[in-house]
Amino acid sequence: MAGYPSLRGSLIEGKAMADLTWLRVGGPADAVVLPADEADLCAFLAALDPAVPVFPLGAGSNLIVRDGGLRAVVVRLGRAxxxxxxxxxxxxxxxxxxxxxxxxxxxxxxxxxxxxxxxxxxxxxxxxxxxxxxxxxxxxxxxxxxxxxxxxxxxxxxxxxxxxxxxxxxxxxxxxxxxxxxxxxxxxxxxxxxxxxxxxxxxxASQPVKDRTAGSTFRNPAGFSSTGRADDTHELKAWKLIQDAGMQGARIGGAQMSEKHANFLTNTGGATATDLESLGEEVRNRVFQTAGIWLEWEIMRVGEPAA
Ligand SMILES: Cc1cc2nc3c(=O)[nH]c(=O)nc-3n(C[C@H](O)[C@H](O)[C@H](O)COP(=O)(O)OP(=O)(O)OC[C@H]3O[C@@H](n4cnc5c(N)ncnc54)[C@H](O)[C@@H]3O)c2cc1C
Structure with missing residues (x-):
């Protein structure tokens, strides 16, 4: 393959990351590499231009890959x-x-x-x-x-x-x-x-496990006391803050905060990464307005916005 070292496994240029992530969004990766085994992976990486970023991918269950895709070689491990x-x-x-x-x-x-x-x-x-x-x-x-x-x-x-x-x-x-x-x-x-x-x-019973999601969208604000008293260890829950901000069920394009669990961002079909990320940011803003807390993303967001 021009520009990349050869390997015994496979290398696909321009592969849509939407095919490889649970949320079914994401533009093309420069290349997706599936090494045949450990020796193949070692030889490929040793020969790859050191300036090229490498992104390991698992099941893609904790990721929003942006619509412009990933300027990296994505390594996906298979059966070996x-x-x-x-x-x-x-x-x-x-x-x-x-x-x-x-x-x-x-x-x-x-x-x-x-x-x-x-x-x-x-x-x-x-x-x-x-x-x-x-x-x-x-x-x-x-x-x-x-x-x-x-x-x-x-x-x-x-x-x-x-x-x-x-x-x-x-x-x-x-x-x-x-x-x-x-x-x-x-x-x-x-x-x-x-x-x-x-x-x-x-x-x-509690989570939209059959929907396209990436698990919990935001972390629970850790170590935050709801009253501010040192003896109050009650932890605030992200889902409760989202509900209180009136954002459960909120939509942008094909993205929706799940009706089943407020802290799950779902692709209801046809969402772009921009829809999902914009809805997440809107939730963060609303929670800040109502509770004075900035929620932190738990889902990893990677890649380039659409051109
Ligand atoms: C319905 C649902 C429920 C979930 N529930 C939970 C839960 O209860 N608890 C929980 O912790 N998470 C949960 N998650 C989130 C997610 O499943 C976890 O974070 C999971 O560990 C991500 O694994 P993955 O293989 O899909 O990684 P990916 O999403 O593919 O990647 C996540 C990160 O790991 C890195 N990575 C992946 N493989 C490798 C590798 N071989 N070497 C180095 N880096 C690597 C990637 O580069 C990326 O930085 C849930 C997700 C969904 C969709």
């Missing part, structure tokens, strides 16, 4: 990176493995990673975002990650090196997580299975 092995209390998962599958295979082997069951992304995205729910986070169970650096070298990093915090991590620029090792507590497989089913039912 999706293996899952349970060895005693260690669960070793490829970065392309879906969180739900890892939770299920771990549970079948009597290991508890049940919190991953309802998160629709991949292990790579879960590490990068320190994904979590129902009180458990990746940081609680992650032991180490294997990454391929932007220069094409393999490195193994202990979890502590990633400085995992609420929905964030510090991975070296352009580094791609290729696998992760978790240490998981023991549990009865039937009880773990039951817990996952209960969590799925809870999720279905």
């Amino acid at each position: 990176f999706a293996g899952v092995e349970v060895q005693g209390d260690r669960v070793i998962a490829g970065a392309a493995a879906l969180d739900a599958r890892v939770a299920q295979l771990a549970a079948a082997a009597g290991r508890d990673l049940t919190f991953l069951r309802t998160i629709p992304g991949t292990i790579g995205g879960a590490v990068r975002m320190n994904a979590g729910c129902y009180g458990s986070y990746v940081t609680d169970v992650l032991e180490e990650v294997r990454v391929v650096t932007r220069q094409g070298k393999v490195e193994v990093l202990p979890a502590a090196a990633l400085d995992l915090r609420y929905r964030q991590s510090h991975l070296p620029e352009g580094a791609i997580v290729v696998s992760a090792v978790f240490r998981a507590c023991e549990g009865d497989p039937a009880a773990l299975q039951q817990r996952m089913e209960d969590q799925l039912a809870r999720r279905d």
